Amino acid sequence: MNARKLPVLVIFALGATATAHADVLVLKNGDRITGEIKRIWDNEVTIEPEYADEFEVDLPVVAYIESDRDFEIELQDGREVVAKMGGAAASGDQVITTDMEALEVSLAEIFELDEPDDYYDWESHVDFSTNISRGNTDTLNSQLRADTMFKHGDHRHLGELTISKEEANGETTRDRDLFVYDYSYLFNEPWFFASEVSFERDPIIQLDSRVIISAGIGNDLIVTPRKELRVKLSAGYQTEEIDTGTADSSVAVWNLRYRHDFFGDDLSFIHNHSITYNLSGRTNTSYKTSTGFTYEITDLLYANTTLNYDYETEPVAPAGNENVSLVLGFGLEFE
Numbered sequence: 001m002n003a004r005k006l007p008v009l010v011i012f013a014l015g016a017t018a019t020a021h022a023d024v025l026v027l028k029n030g031d032r033i034t035g036e037i038k039r040i041w042d043n044e045v046t047i048e049p050e051y052a053d054e055f056e057v058d059l060p061v062v063a064y065i066e067s068d069r070d071f072e073i074e075l076q077d078g079r080e081v082v083a084k085m086g087g088a089a090a091s092g093d094q095v096i097t098t099d100m101e102a103l104e105v106s107l108a109e110i111f112e113l114d115e116p117d118d119y120y121d122w123e124s125h126v127d128f129s130t131n132i133s134r135g136n137t138d139t140l141n142s143q144l145r146a147d148t149m150f151k152h153g154d155h156r157h158l159g160e161l162t163i164s165k166e167e168a169n170g171e172t173t174r175d176r177d178l179f180v181y182d183y184s185y186l187f188n189e190p191w192f193f194a195s196e197v198s199f200e201r202d203p204i205i206q207l208d209s210r211v212i213i214s215a216g217i218g219n220d221l222i223v224t225p226r227k228e229l230r231v232k233l234s235a236g237y238q239t240e241e242i243d244t245g246t247a248d249s250s251v252a253v254w255n256l257r258y259r260h261d262f263f264g265d266d267l268s269f270i271h272n273h274s275i276t277y278n279l280s281g282r283t284n285t286s287y288k289t290s291t292g293f294t295y296e297i298t299d300l301l302y303a304n305t306t307l308n309y310d311y312e313t314e315p316v317a318p319a320g321n322e323n324v325s326l327v328l329g330f331g332l333e334f335e
Contacts, residue, residue, distance in 0.1 A: 023047065023067040023085070025057060033057065037067060037085075039225045040113035046225075059107055064088035064095075074112045075105065082116065114225055117151075122335060124148040127304055129329030140167045141325045143306070154186040164308075166325065174323065176202040184232075190220035194232045196253070205317040208241040212276065214253050226261040238278070242316045249281030266296045284314040294331065302331050 023037040025047060035049030045062060048054035065085040073096060074080045086095035086102060093104040127145040147160040159181050166174035179199045184192045195215040201207060216234025232255045240247040254275040261268050273289040292306030311322045 023065065023069065025065055026063045026088075027057075027061055028063045029061075037065065037069075037071075037113075038115065040110055041225050059110075062107055063092075064107070070116055071113050072116050073110060076109050076111045112224065119153055121151040122149070124334040125331055126334075127306075127329060127331035129304060129306060129327035131325070131327045141165075141327055143308075143325070143327050143329075154192075156182075156184045156186070156192075158182040158184075164325070172204060174202060175204050176200070184218060186220075190223070192218050192220065192232075194218045194234055196234065196236075196255075205315060206243040207316050208243075210238065210240045212236060212238045212251060212253065214251065216253070218255075226265070228257070228259045230257045231255065235279075238276070238281075240282070240316070247282040249284075250279040252277045252279055268294045268296075270294065282314070284312055286313075287311040300332055300334075302333060304329055304331050 022034050025033040033047055035047045038046040038048060038054055043059045044056040045059055046054055046056050064087055066087045067085040070082050070084060073083055081098050083096040083098045086097040089095050089104045094107050096103050125147050130142040142165050144163045150157045162178045164174060164176045182196045184194045186192045198212045200210040214234040214236025216232055218232030220230050222229035234253045236251055238249045238251045256273050258271045259268060271291045276286040278284045289309045290306055292304055294302045294304045296302045305328045308325045315321055
């Protein structure tokens with residue numbers, strides 16, 4: 001073979017490989033958009049071309065879709081299939097091809113299309129937030145939060161670490177550390193088995209340590225490309241090291257996690273809360289909530305604002321039942 005032809009053949013082969021997996025939207029006006037289809041949701045197709053960030057196209061202006069990749073597709077009648085988007089049929093409908101058959105449907109019949117979940121999935125965040133106010137009382141609130149989620153198949157692992165410090169007129173009024181490890185197993189979608197271990201300390205309120213071990217059941221109430229709502233109810237054991245000694249209790253724990261993305265996923269609303277009710281031992285009910293927004297600046301960097309509210313009916317120290325903090329900051333996302 002002529003050596004001069006080899007680079008040309010290599011470039012051609014690479015180009016053919018790159019375009020072989022490209023998805024194509026063919027619009028009713030004849031225009032073609034080539035890129036990577038992310039999802040169909042809320043009557044819109046999200047596509048990411050090589051030359052731009054992802055954007056949405058109204059589904060009614062699309063004639064048909066071509067792709068040799070598998071997608072998870074849910075139709076308006078409730079049927080769910082894993083199929084390729086095979087272009088247009090003679091009737092003008094969309095062809096979707098499964099391993100068993102080729103179906104002809106109108107694009108309006110597609111309720112949701114998404115890329116198949118990876119068997120392995122990993123995502124981590126690191127946030128640093130602070131808030132300073134000056135007046136009759138000078139206050140400083142700072143928070144460092146890190147979380148990581150790892151999924152393999154039906155197994156999910158979530159680890160969270162939060163370090164919060166508050167000062168008022170130079171005096172420390174809060175010095176809280178909280179670590180949570182959450183394991184869940186999706187045994188009958190959307191139902192999952194859940195277990196959790198948490199450790200908390202805040203010597204300022206005379207809480208040297210609080211450990212909770214619990215297990216229960218949960219439900220993924222909403223899982224869409226733009227929304228997630230997950231709840232769980234569990235029971236377990238709590239032990240506290242406080243200034244007066246050790247306090248052991250049986251507890252019931254309620255957790256809720258909610259996320260809603262807007263404008264693609266540039267802006268996200270996030271709300272998490274938990275309620276821990278002591279069934280025996282020291283009388284107390286603990287409420288913890290975290291509500292806020294994140295705004296994507298780059299693929300790696302985002303801004304965030306978070307309102308934290310904690311309340312205990314019978315706190316360890318007589319300093320007060322509640323703690324409220326509003327923090328602003330930035331975070332990093334890794335995936």
